[in-house]
Amino acid sequence: MSSSAAATAAPGSLATSLVLARDVSKTFGQRKALDGVSVSVACGEMVALIGPSGSGKSTLLRSITGLQSIDGGKGTISVFGQTVQSNGRVAGTVRATRSRLGMIFQQFNLVGRLSLFSNVMLGALGRLPGWRGALGLWPSADKTRAMQALHRVGVSDYAAQRANTLSGGQQQRGAIARALVQGAEAILADEPVASLDPVSARKVMELLVELNKRDGLGVIVTLHQVDYAIRYCDRVVALKAGKVVYDGPSTGLDTARLIDIYGPEFEDAFWETKA
Amino acid sequence: MIDTSVTGGAVPKPPSKSLGAWLLDVLIWGGVAVVLIYSIGDVDLGNLSRLVTNSDNVRTFAAGLLQPDFTNWRLFVEQMWLTIQIALWGTFLAVILAVPMGLAAARNIAPIWVVTPVRWVMNLLRSVPDLVMALLFIVAVGLGPLAGVLAITLNTTGVLAKLFSEAVESIDKGPVEGVRATGASGLHEIVWGVVPQVAPLWTSFALYRFESNSRSATVLGLIGAGGIGQVLFDSMNAFDYNSVSTIVIIVVVAVTLIDMLSQAMRKRLL
Numbered sequence: 001m002s003s004s005a006a007a008t009a010a011p012g013s014l015a016t017s018l019v020l021a022r023d024v025s026k027t028f029g030q031r032k033a034l035d036g037v038s039v040s041v042a043c044g045e046m047v048a049l050i051g052p053s054g055s056g057k058s059t060l061l062r063s064i065t066g067l068q069s070i071d072g073g074k075g076t077i078s079v080f081g082q083t084v085q086s087n088g089r090v091a092g093t094v095r096a097t098r099s100r101l102g103m104i105f106q107q108f109n110l111v112g113r114l115s116l117f118s119n120v121m122l123g124a125l126g127r128l129p130g131w132r133g134a135l136g137l138w139p140s141a142d143k144t145r146a147m148q149a150l151h152r153v154g155v156s157d158y159a160a161q162r163a164n165t166l167s168g169g170q171q172q173r174g175a176i177a178r179a180l181v182q183g184a185e186a187i188l189a190d191e192p193v194a195s196l197d198p199v200s201a202r203k204v205m206e207l208l209v210e211l212n213k214r215d216g217l218g219v220i221v222t223l224h225q226v227d228y229a230i231r232y233c234d235r236v237v238a239l240k241a242g243k244v245v246y247d248g249p250s251t252g253l254d255t256a257r258l259i260d261i262y263g264p265e266f267e268d269a270f271w272e273t274k275a
Numbered sequence: 276m277i278d279t280s281v282t283g284g285a286v287p288k289p290p291s292k293s294l295g296a297w298l299l300d301v302l303i304w305g306g307v308a309v310v311l312i313y314s315i316g317d318v319d320l321g322n323l324s325r326l327v328t329n330s331d332n333v334r335t336f337a338a339g340l341l342q343p344d345f346t347n348w349r350l351f352v353e354q355m356w357l358t359i360q361i362a363l364w365g366t367f368l369a370v371i372l373a374v375p376m377g378l379a380a381a382r383n384i385a386p387i388w389v390v391t392p393v394r395w396v397m398n399l400l401r402s403v404p405d406l407v408m409a410l411l412f413i414v415a416v417g418l419g420p421l422a423g424v425l426a427i428t429l430n431t432t433g434v435l436a437k438l439f440s441e442a443v444e445s446i447d448k449g450p451v452e453g454v455r456a457t458g459a460s461g462l463h464e465i466v467w468g469v470v471p472q473v474a475p476l477w478t479s480f481a482l483y484r485f486e487s488n489s490r491s492a493t494v495l496g497l498i499g500a501g502g503i504g505q506v507l508f509d510s511m512n513a514f515d516y517n518s519v520s521t522i523v524i525i526v527v528v529a530v531t532l533i534d535m536l537s538q539a540m541r542k543r544l545l
Contacts, residue, residue, distance in 0.1 A: 067452060067455065095460065099458025100458075102456075103456035103457075105452070109449040109450050110450060111471050112450065113474070113475075114467070122457055122467055125454070125457050125460075125463045133466075134463060134466045178453075182457050
């Protein structure tokens with residue numbers, strides 16, 4: 001399994017590869033959300049996934065973490081050289097792989113009735129023995145780590161508050177803190193700024209860039225707004241109807257290419273700079 | 276008149292009820308009416324006038340009720356307390372059993388081959404009335420409060436497990452996915468993703484069942500499962516309407532107090 005993945009590793013060797021997706025397809029009913037997608041991302045890269053809604057960006061990201069199974073057949077996905085999915089089956093080792101990936105969602109996916117601190121503490125679950133995690137007996141080293149993470153993302157003042165009393169931007173930064181406590185080596189963010197106001201969105205994007213540049217975390221982020229992708233990410237992968245239609249430096253995205261990806265109404269995706 | 280020329284095309288007709296839907300309405304309501312009329316004879320509705328003609332019996336009863344006899348109040352309060360204890364233990368044991376059952380019966384948590392048999396057991400528990408359960412347990416463990424506790428436990432387990440599982444099925448799956456994405460196990464997902472979301476609703480359901488169980492525990496006493504109901508039944512058989520009156524007053528006061536207490540607690544939770 002990993003030998004076949006190594007054979008197709010285009011950039012970098014297996015050890016430095018963050019994600020290797022080969023020939024991945026996913027069908028929902030009649031619709032092909034992913035249609036033979038092959039993408040490889042090296043550790044420490046910051047990649048934007050763009051494309052119109054329904055193009056398969058989120059499906060690809062969720063397949064990488066094994067939150068969603070892909071179609072059976074020759075499609076494989078491996079993360080850090082560990083197989084996550086092959087032949088339509090999520091690997092049994094997926095929990096260990098997930099604990100190395102921090103996932104950020106559009107709707108934050110914090111547990112609303114728990115405090116922000118408890119939510120961030122949940123990042124330690126993958127490392128603790130099952131019973132300790134279930135009873136919430138967090139080691140004090142992990143508690144310190146959680147407060148450091150909250151401080152790093154700038155929301156430590158709200159640690160004791162229930163997550164659902166916080167603003168979207170605060171919750172999203174809490175979600176990033178959860179990924180930090182997890183000790184994630186890479187962050188996968190699914191539309192992390194789509195539900196945020198422009199100021200919070202910029203803060204979250206800058207935080208992701210900082211984690212990428214200073215801490216060397218790999219970042220794969222799906223984005224609606226093309227200008228965010230161009231401004232914050234070095235590399236862009238564009239999907240259209242489940243197929244990769246562009247994979248290259250963000251500087252290579254010109255108007256003609258964007259019209260090809262989004263259709264003539266692509267300016268809608270460019271709302272921020274036009275406004 | 277609204278100018279529709281900008282939209283173009285004809286304005287569609289307003290929606291109207293189809294003939295099929297109309298016929299279905301007639302069938303349902305007509306059916307209910309037919310069953311009601313047919314049942315008049317079977318439920319003895321023709322004897323409604325006895326309420327007035329048998330007024331002598333009613334007068335004796337009412338006279339007794341209007342003169343409550345408080346000499347035995349200490350015993351009655353003791354028995355009322357026993358009834359509440361039966362309800363409390365029955366509800367407590369039911370909650371303990373209903374939590375795993377409710378989780379196992381939720382389609383979004385458990386696989387279908389677990390959900391189906393668990394739901395089947397739940398339906399069975401709910402469909403047997405607690406009076407029948409109490410009769411069974413009286414045979415098994417003898418007359419007394421334990422039969423009442425066990426009857427309430429089983430019946431309430433069925434009801435609470437169903438309510439619990441419905442609460443679990445209506446949770447937001449986002450937070451659960453958020454917990455899963457950290458590399459957490461299935462148990463962690465339930466403890467940290469599911470339970471915090473359903474906890475207020477579960478508590479509220481359990482308190483509500485405690486309220487209604489303190490009423491059913493009274494009734495269970497009538498068939499020998501201990502508590503105030505048994506004393507009520509004995510006094511009734513002895514035509515001691517003065518004591519019956521006192522017992523009824525104590526029951527009403529106690530049940531009202533429990534209702535108020537549990538409502539206040541539920542209000543704080545939600």
